[in-house]
Amino acid sequence: MATGTEPHPNSGGVRTRTRAAISAPHLRTDRWWLAPAVTAAGLFAFVVYSTWRAFANAHYYSAPYVSPFYSPCLAENCKAMPSGPNADVFGSWWAISPAIIILVFPLGFRLTCYYYRKAYYRSFWASPPACAVAEPHAKYTGETRFPLILQNLHRYFFYFALLVAGVLTYDTVLSFRDPHERWGHMGLGTLVFLVNIVLIWVYTLSCHSCRHIVGGKLKHFSKHPVRYKAWQFVGRLNAWHMQLAWASLVSVALADFYVYLLASGVFDDPRFF
Amino acid sequence: MSGYTAHFRVWRGDVEGGGLEDFKVEVNDGEVVLDIIHRIQATQAADLAVRWNCKAGKCGSCSAEINGRPRLMCMTRMSVFEQGETVTVTPLRAFPVIRDLVTDVGFNYQKAREVPAFVPPAGLGPGEYRMFQEDVDRSQEFRKCIECFLCQDVCHVVRDHEENKAAYAGPRFLMRVAELDMHPLDAAEAAGLDRKRAAQDEHGLGYCNITKCCTEVCPEGIHITDNALIPLKERAADRKYDPLVWLGSKIRRRPAGG
Numbered sequence: 001m002a003t004g005t006e007p008h009p010n011s012g013g014v015r016t017r018t019r020a021a022i023s024a025p026h027l028r029t030d031r032w033w034l035a036p037a038v039t040a041a042g043l044f045a046f047v048v049y050s051t052w053r054a055f056a057n058a059h060y061y062s063a064p065y066v067s068p069f070y071s072p073c074l075a076e077n078c079k080a081m082p083s084g085p086n087a088d089v090f091g092s093w094w095a096i097s098p099a100i101i102i103l104v105f106p107l108g109f110r111l112t113c114y115y116y117r118k119a120y121y122r123s124f125w126a127s128p129p130a131c132a133v134a135e136p137h138a139k140y141t142g143e144t145r146f147p148l149i150l151q152n153l154h155r156y157f158f159y160f161a162l163l164v165a166g167v168l169t170y171d172t173v174l175s176f177r178d179p180h181e182r183w184g185h186m187g188l189g190t191l192v193f194l195v196n197i198v199l200i201w202v203y204t205l206s207c208h209s210c211r212h213i214v215g216g217k218l219k220h221f222s223k224h225p226v227r228y229k230a231w232q233f234v235g236r237l238n239a240w241h242m243q244l245a246w247a248s249l250v251s252v253a254l255a256d257f258y259v260y261l262l263a264s265g266v267f268d269d270p271r272f273f
Numbered sequence: 274m275s276g277y278t279a280h281f282r283v284w285r286g287d288v289e290g291g292g293l294e295d296f297k298v299e300v301n302d303g304e305v306v307l308d309i310i311h312r313i314q315a316t317q318a319a320d321l322a323v324r325w326n327c328k329a330g331k332c333g334s335c336s337a338e339i340n341g342r343p344r345l346m347c348m349t350r351m352s353v354f355e356q357g358e359t360v361t362v363t364p365l366r367a368f369p370v371i372r373d374l375v376t377d378v379g380f381n382y383q384k385a386r387e388v389p390a391f392v393p394p395a396g397l398g399p400g401e402y403r404m405f406q407e408d409v410d411r412s413q414e415f416r417k418c419i420e421c422f423l424c425q426d427v428c429h430v431v432r433d434h435e436e437n438k439a440a441y442a443g444p445r446f447l448m449r450v451a452e453l454d455m456h457p458l459d460a461a462e463a464a465g466l467d468r469k470r471a472a473q474d475e476h477g478l479g480y481c482n483i484t485k486c487c488t489e490v491c492p493e494g495i496h497i498t499d500n501a502l503i504p505l506k507e508r509a510a511d512r513k514y515d516p517l518v519w520l521g522s523k524i525r526r527r528p529a530g531g
Contacts, residue, residue, distance in 0.1 A: 027338065135433050
């Protein structure tokens with residue numbers, strides 16, 4: 001370079017010898033720590049709640065509602081759910097909570113989601129904690145190596161997430177029954193399930209991998225007008241990906257909690273008709 | 274609002290060392306940080322080094338860090354600060370300092386040279402290129418870049434890890450790779466150049482952990498992460514990590530992504 005001040009080979013981040021001699025790791029004066037702190041608290045609360053509910057193996061069905069954490073239920077030890085999303089795929093050897101079988105997929109989808117990656121890289125791993133705030137790690141390889149290179153599997157989790165969203169849609173349809181399996185009824189739980197499934201679908205469809213698959217991978221939109229329209233639609237959803245990620249996370253937890261309250265006898269489902 | 278006196282702290286020094294210097298300086302209605310830096314230069318520190326040109330947010334010269342945030346000095350209004358607030362101005366902290374607020378951004382020019390240029394399509398001469406607007410919309414967003422290098426400065430991959438500069442092109446130049454890969458007439462693939470694979474293998478796309486600081490600081494409002502880096506990651510995944518896409522391209526005997 002013309003100036004003769006090539007980057008110094010020593011690793012010292014913002015304190016590298018050739019850079020402006022400022023000892024502070026950052027000079028931000030705003031509350032930069034607030035967003036990662038709130039994110040960490042929110043994600044931690046969900047992890048605690050979902051771990052409790054996933055391993056509880058109880059209070060996940062109250063006709064006609066099945067908790068989204070336990071749907072589809074794929075082991076013999078599942079509760080009987082008339083016309084519900086049970087299939088004894090894993091048989092009797094599966095002794096622990098059947099929620100574990102299925103939760104791997106939505107968990108993997110959210111764990112590899114581009115928004116959640118930003119969220120936990122910042123709030124849990126401080127890489128970086130906030131923009132222009134020095135991170136505490138001496139070395140950084142990003143997503144170039146195992147295990148983080150596995151983030152590239154996000155599209156496969158997206159495919160599974162579509163299947164899970166399909167099953168939850170079926171559960172929502174079933175919620176238009178009464179406790180005696182008669183159709184054409186609706187309760188407060190039906191409303192909770194409806195809101196949840198809409199949020200699950202818009203979050204799933206707003207995924208960056210979905211945006212790529214429906215049209216983003218194309219070089220010439222003009223040759224694929226339908227896929228171009230689909231890409232534009234997903235792009236509009238994608239702009240809200242963060243908000244949808246949080247909204248659907250809260251809604252799925254609330255839907256589960258609602259079923260828990262019903263199943264544990266805290267109150268009865270208010271019926272509309 | 275009439276004028277008031279502001280407290281500025283401006284980093285002064287060179288590669289040998291330096292520090293923050295205090296200034297009490299007049300501020301008037303409608304002024305931006307660059308106006309105040311110029312007033313300091315005109316009235317109190319004639320040898321204060323600062324790089325600037327257009328004063329309109331279009332040349333990308335006056336990049337600095339204001340209260341710790343990478344910003345253009347000419348686009349940062351003084352009205353965003355409280356009157357009693359101390360305003361700290363330092364040079365970009367990811368690049369070697371030359372003097373005062375001027376840094377050596379040569380790293381970026383080196384990275385720019387490493388991105389293979391547009392490959393013209395065979396059989397078309399200058400003036401014969403025809404493209405549909407929907408095919409160039411994506412690339413045109415990236416062409417708004419004024420090369421202020423604020424995104425390069427804020428990216429923690431090189432800001433906090435000097436050793437990564439050799440392997441990582443940074444958001445601005447990964448966006449350039451994306452722009453060319455999405456260009457409807459770029460004939461790189463026909464010429465044997467796989468930009469998707471090169472993004473990962475040669476320009477260090479895998480280092481990006483999509484924490485979006487580049488997007489946050491972009492004065493042109495380019496959605497660098499959502500529209501360039503993540504789509505490029507997905508394209509690289511097509512090439513390197515998705516056996517189904519690979520199989521599909523073999524069966525159909527044409528490259529994926531037509």
